[in-house]
Amino acid sequence: MSELVSGLVPADRLQDLTHDDITRYSRQLLLAEIGIEGQKKLKGAKVLIVGTGGLGAPLALYLAAAGVGTLGLVDFDCVDVSNLHRQIIHGSRDVGRPKVASARDRIRALNPLVDVVTYNEPLKSDNALDIIREYDVVADGTDNYVTRYLVNDACVLLGKPNVYGSVFQFEGQASVFYAKHGPCYRCLYREPPPPGLVPSCAEGGVLGILPGVIGMIQANEVIKLLVGGGDPLIGRLLLYDAWKMKFRELKLERDPECPVCSEHPTITELVDYESFCRIGAKPDEAPVESISATELKRRFDENKPVQVIDLREPHERAYFKFPNAKVIPLGQVIRRMDELNPAVDTVFVCKIGQRSILAIRNLRGAGYQGKMMNLLDGVQGWIREVDPSAKQI
Amino acid sequence: MSVSILIPSALRAFTDRKSEVEAEGATVGEALAALAETYPDLKHQIYEDDTKLRGFVNVFVDGNNIKKLNGLDTPVKPDAVVTIVPAIAGGF
Ligand SMILES: [Zn+2]
Numbered sequence: 001m002s003e004l005v006s007g008l009v010p011a012d013r014l015q016d017l018t019h020d021d022i023t024r025y026s027r028q029l030l031l032a033e034i035g036i037e038g039q040k041k042l043k044g045a046k047v048l049i050v051g052t053g054g055l056g057a058p059l060a061l062y063l064a065a066a067g068v069g070t071l072g073l074v075d076f077d078c079v080d081v082s083n084l085h086r087q088i089i090h091g092s093r094d095v096g097r098p099k100v101a102s103a104r105d106r107i108r109a110l111n112p113l114v115d116v117v118t119y120n121e122p123l124k125s126d127n128a129l130d131i132i133r134e135y136d137v138v139a140d141g142t143d144n145y146v147t148r149y150l151v152n153d154a155c156v157l158l159g160k161p162n163v164y165g166s167v168f169q170f171e172g173q174a175s176v177f178y179a180k181h182g183p184c185y186r187c188l189y190r191e192p193p194p195p196g197l198v199p200s201c202a203e204g205g206v207l208g209i210l211p212g213v214i215g216m217i218q219a220n221e222v223i224k225l226l227v228g229g230g231d232p233l234i235g236r237l238l239l240y241d242a243w244k245m246k247f248r249e250l251k252l253e254r255d256p257e258c259p260v261c262s263e264h265p266t267i268t269e270l271v272d273y274e275s276f277c278r279i280g281a282k283p284d285e286a287p288v289e290s291i292s293a294t295e296l297k298r299r300f301d302e303n304k305p306v307q308v309i310d311l312r313e314p315h316e317r318a319y320f321k322f323p324n325a326k327v328i329p330l331g332q333v334i335r336r337m338d339e340l341n342p343a344v345d346t347v348f349v350c351k352i353g354q355r356s357i358l359a360i361r362n363l364r365g366a367g368y369q370g371k372m373m374n375l376l377d378g379v380q381g382w383i384r385e386v387d388p389s390a391k392q393i
Numbered sequence: 394m395s396v397s398i399l400i401p402s403a404l405r406a407f408t409d410r411k412s413e414v415e416a417e418g419a420t421v422g423e424a425l426a427a428l429a430e431t432y433p434d435l436k437h438q439i440y441e442d443d444t445k446l447r448g449f450v451n452v453f454v455d456g457n458n459i460k461k462l463n464g465l466d467t468p469v470k471p472d473a474v475v476t477i478v479p480a481i482a483g484g485f
Contacts, residue, residue, distance in 0.1 A: 141484045166480075188451060189480040193480065239478065250453045250456050251453075251456055251458065
């Protein structure tokens with residue numbers, strides 16, 4: 001029988017249910033697809049959740065509630081108050097604590113029958129195989145490409161399913177990457193975006209509910225893989241747009257030239273993911289010149305000619321209006337290049353000084369000849385150095 | 394021939410916040426080129442050079458990845474739905 005039908009929990013870990021188990025999980029035991037046999041599999045199961053943030057929170061809570069016997073949690077971060085609008089496993093009293101400790105306490109309060117194993121450290125090439133090897137299923141709730149490629153490759157190498165979820169602003173993706181039965185993450189995305197091309201998560205924002213929805217879809221897929229049966233999200237990419245309230249499904253296929261899961265892989269052990277994720281950064285590209293907030297202020301005070309372009313979106317400017325700036329959002333700079341005067345030095349401003357670098361590179365590529373500078377650390381730098389009374393977001 | 398192109402959240406800053414854009418073209422490549430002409434700032438985000446899409450950008454026509462079809466030369470029927478699906482990393 002295929003493991004997708006029989007479930008991924010080894011037979012030697014199955015134990016009888018106790019009276020407490022039967023009482024607690026009675027509503028789930030009533031489901032023919034789960035029943036006593038399925039619940040025993042959940043009890044014997046070991047699931048690793050990488051990241052205890054927006055996706056990890058619902059994953060951990062629902063899997064604990066459903067009676068998954070062992071949950072491994074990997075995270076090296078501490079709880080910040082700005083996490084709480086989405087990371088519902090943590091509370092206000094947990095601010096400053098390690099996320100894995102806070103999550104463990106909450107899981108224990110919810111279901112003391114669950115064993116929690118915490119790894120208060122980043123997942124790296126030198127520990128990933130040893131950690132992941134112990135588990136039946138891995139759920140990826142990380143927030144960066146370095147760890148996503150690492151989790152993917154480690155899962156492929158160890159033959160484990162990688163239950164994937166990812167979110168940005170109002171949009172989420174979910175799939176099950178399981179190279180034994182379908183494509184892996186690399187089959188879909190050959191490489192990450194070059195550094196600086198895509199606004200970082202901290203700049204882009206996210207609706208708190210979104211990782212909740214996607215994390216729960218991941219939890220649902222984990223349960224099916226453990227118990228067996230149903231239609232796992234293998235070879236399918238689910239897209240969810242929370243603002244339009246639309247789900248779409250796309251077909252995913254294996255890439256016969258995938259570097260890690262194809263028949264002749266070029267990646268046969270874990271690699272250096274930091275440097276892999278720097279590919280596409282062009283080292284030969286001329287560096288972008290920067291100007292500090294203090295220096296820009298001096299130019300203003302001395303009435304030296306300078307044109308300032310604020311690249312932020314209208315809602316970001318509502319928090320802080322940048323002085324003497326002309327507004328051209330990042331997404332329009334090339335189209336509106338004619339509005340810049342190449343005879344005058346131009347300083348580009350964004351929230352943290354990343355989009356400004358991208359804008360300068362794009363304008364250079366589009367043939368703009370004037371002198372361009374990036375305001376170091378963006379509006380955050382300006383507030384820190386020049387205008388500390390302003391409100392920071 | 395007009396097809397609709399679905400723009401993901403991550404790229405809407407480059408399409409005046411539009412989530413769906415109509416574009417003319419008989420192939421996926423032609424439709425995307427028309428889109429890039431209307432929104433030149435988008436072009437650099439999704440294309441590596443004039444002919445190749447970036448490695449983190451996938452394009453699907455009516456639910457199927459163009460990598461498995463004819464790439465950018467994949468023909469599009471009228472009323473086809475072209476979906477741009479870039480990698481996103483957030484899980485935070
Ligand atoms: Zn693969």
